[in-house]
Amino acid sequence: MSKITLSVIKADVGGFVGHSSMHPNLITKAIQILDEHKSKGLLVDFHVSHCGDDLELIMSHRLGDDSEEIHKMAWDLFVECTNVAKELKLYGAGQDLLADAFSGNVKGMGPGCAEMTIEERKSEPVIIFAADKTSPGAWNLPLYKMFADPFNTIGLVIDPSMHEGFTFDVLDIFENKTVKLNSPEDIYDLLCLIGASEHYIIKGIYKKSGEIAAATSTQKLNLMAGRYVGKDDPVMIIRCQSGLPAVGEVLEPFAMPHMVAGWMRGSHWGPLMPVSVEDANPTRFDGPPRVIALGFQITNGTFIGPRDMFADPSYDLARQQTNEVANYIRLHGPFEPQRLPLSDMEYTTLPGVLKKLKDRFK
Ligand code: F6R
Ligand code: MG
Ligand code: MG
Numbered sequence: 001m002s003k004i005t006l007s008v009i010k011a012d013v014g015g016f017v018g019h020s021s022m023h024p025n026l027i028t029k030a031i032q033i034l035d036e037h038k039s040k041g042l043l044v045d046f047h048v049s050h051c052g053d054d055l056e057l058i059m060s061h062r063l064g065d066d067s068e069e070i071h072k073m074a075w076d077l078f079v080e081c082t083n084v085a086k087e088l089k090l091y092g093a094g095q096d097l098l099a100d101a102f103s104g105n106v107k108g109m110g111p112g113c114a115e116m117t118i119e120e121r122k123s124e125p126v127i128i129f130a131a132d133k134t135s136p137g138a139w140n141l142p143l144y145k146m147f148a149d150p151f152n153t154i155g156l157v158i159d160p161s162m163h164e165g166f167t168f169d170v171l172d173i174f175e176n177k178t179v180k181l182n183s184p185e186d187i188y189d190l191l192c193l194i195g196a197s198e199h200y201i202i203k204g205i206y207k208k209s210g211e212i213a214a215a216t217s218t219q220k221l222n223l224m225a226g227r228y229v230g231k232d233d234p235v236m237i238i239r240c241q242s243g244l245p246a247v248g249e250v251l252e253p254f255a256m257p258h259m260v261a262g263w264m265r266g267s268h269w270g271p272l273m274p275v276s277v278e279d280a281n282p283t284r285f286d287g288p289p290r291v292i293a294l295g296f297q298i299t300n301g302t303f304i305g306p307r308d309m310f311a312d313p314s315y316d317l318a319r320q321q322t323n324e325v326a327n328y329i330r331l332h333g334p335f336e337p338q339r340l341p342l343s344d345m346e347y348t349t350l351p352g353v354l355k356k357l358k359d360r361f362k
Pocket of ligand 3: 053
């Protein structure tokens with residue numbers, strides 16, 4: 001069996017209404033284009049979804065990670081969908097297409113991308129996560145729980161095929177350097193870094209044998225554009241079962257709606273609400289931030305699915321807690337810790353205010 005590459009490439013090419021959700025015409029357009037590429041043989045298979053205002057292209061192909069052909073195809077698709085968004089005057093049409101023309105790889109150009117190339121196992125259960133109104137650091141805590149925390153993943157303790165632990169590849173987004181840290185050996189060093197989730201981001205996780213288990217999107221639009229142009233609403237791919245965390249162990253961290261950076265104007269902390277695709281439409285104060293989980297069996301490279309994994313009453317309590325936490329933290333209004341620290345805000349008037357007040361400072 002030859003290798004198969006899973007590429008999840010996403011962009012916000014226009015919101016409906018405001019930044020809250022996706023117009024169905026964009027989904028229709030994306031399906032039509034990907035269908036053509038599938039017929040031509042470029043793609044093995046695909047699924048199109050959305051989380052809030054982000055268009056999620058879930059694709060399989062034989063061209064490997066960072067394929068120029070696949071990335072260009074996704075870029076051209078986003079351009080075509082932007083044209084649809086412009087016709088409808090959708091909000092922020094083309095907001096994530098930062099460059100005027102494609103140059104080799106969507107990474108660094110605005111869209112987000114998580115990819116992995118795998119040898120398909122006898123059975124290959126995979127979960128694709130996508131979030132809106134937050135940044136890639138939002139995956140740090142759940143990934144740590146899935147792959148390193150025995151209170152979440154009992155398999156680390158009682159499954160001989162998981163007992164040796166995993167290797168985490170961590171990116172310093174400011175230095176653009178990565179470091180590999182092993183669990184359980186290095187977990188204190190690992191937590192020291194990834195606890196600062198707006199600085200160090202888990203990029204991938206591997207079995208100690210080197211086999212890939214998880215891949216995330218690590219683009220930070222703020223750094224790419226030289227100014228802050230939006231929280232980058234991340235995606236990730238997780239393989240499950242048979243020596244990897246079980247589907248239930250992969251989903252379990254989201255039963256606790258942890259606090260993530262993003263929400264209104266990309267400038268607030270808020271709890272991450274696990275929802276079905278149908279409920280992935282952040283409205284209250286442009287939020288709270290949402291996460292969806294699409295489960296697939298990958299079969300000869302095709303996507304059998306999706307199963308909408310958070311369309312499950314066992315996440316009702318997490319959703320209720322999200323609303324309670326959101327209600328509480330909203331009461332802080334413009335004060336930290338509802339508002340992000342100055343360095344992480346997407347919007348700021350501070351330089352202008354300081355300039356205006358210069359002579360009034362005594
Ligand atoms: C957050 C987000 C929204 C917008 C907000 C203001 O990532 O997309 O909360 O920041 O709706 O948007 P503008 O400045 O476009 O009016
Ligand atoms: Mg938007
Ligand atoms: Mg978005």
